[in-house]
Amino acid sequence: MKTQVKTSQEISAIKESGAMLALILDEIQQVVEPGVSGLDIDQMARKLLKQHGGEAPFLGYHGFPGVICVSHNDEVEHGIPRDIKVKEGDILSLDFGVRYRGMITDSGRTLPVGDISKARRELLNNTERALYSGIDVVRDGVRVGDISSAVQSVLDGAGHGIVRDLVGHGVGHELHEDPEIPNYGTAGTGMPLKAGMTIAIEPMATLGDYRIMIDSDGWTIRTYDGSMSAHFEHTVLVTDDGFEILTSSQL
Numbered sequence: 001m002k003t004q005v006k007t008s009q010e011i012s013a014i015k016e017s018g019a020m021l022a023l024i025l026d027e028i029q030q031v032v033e034p035g036v037s038g039l040d041i042d043q044m045a046r047k048l049l050k051q052h053g054g055e056a057p058f059l060g061y062h063g064f065p066g067v068i069c070v071s072h073n074d075e076v077e078h079g080i081p082r083d084i085k086v087k088e089g090d091i092l093s094l095d096f097g098v099r100y101r102g103m104i105t106d107s108g109r110t111l112p113v114g115d116i117s118k119a120r121r122e123l124l125n126n127t128e129r130a131l132y133s134g135i136d137v138v139r140d141g142v143r144v145g146d147i148s149s150a151v152q153s154v155l156d157g158a159g160h161g162i163v164r165d166l167v168g169h170g171v172g173h174e175l176h177e178d179p180e181i182p183n184y185g186t187a188g189t190g191m192p193l194k195a196g197m198t199i200a201i202e203p204m205a206t207l208g209d210y211r212i213m214i215d216s217d218g219w220t221i222r223t224y225d226g227s228m229s230a231h232f233e234h235t236v237l238v239t240d241d242g243f244e245i246l247t248s249s250q251l
Helices: 008-029 038-052 118-136 144-158
Strands: 068-072 075-077 091-100 103-112 168-170 177-181 198-201 204-206 212-214 221-223 229-231 234-238 243-245
Touching (some): 008 038, 008 234, 075 204, 091 229, 103 118, 118 229, 144 177
Antiparallel strands (some): 068 091, 204 229, 212 221
């Protein structure tokens, strides 16, 4: 993987990609309620991508069979869309990518299914808060460790497990580019970012142990101890004096 500063034309294209991704995820979010399945969500994502003229960078990536990752409850990431209906009180993580005009964006959000417990609600709120804490430090010259430390501070303060084996990353020409962006680390360390880079910051947290394992399907990653997990992600453009969130929801 190479660290890539994008050109003005590429930035224009990736902004359109991010806007499309946010629009589609917003539409999908409206149907997340008891009784919907991962297959329903995947079919909807395929239809909306086609309508908007986008492509699915997840589909076929190392053999992944869906256009969107749908992860339930203790599943952290990379859930294959299945014909399993969600129930009241579940939490559902959606991770989605869009390729448009050659540029890729990546975003995720964890959603409540109906009324959820206080502990699960706090997990969602704190993980999303950690995402924005990490984003808030982004600017030209900031180091990866500054982002990682900001994310860790929120999640440690809330007493959540921080998934260590999965990280954020650069994104744009490829789904995964340099640099890797862990969700824990030391401020002032790591590679410095440059204006024009596009990165995906994505905290993943649990209500228990931070350790994870991979299911027999070879894709679905879940918590080792069966505790609930949340994941929030945005693609962010690094600017001279700050950042621009490219996958921001309109909801």
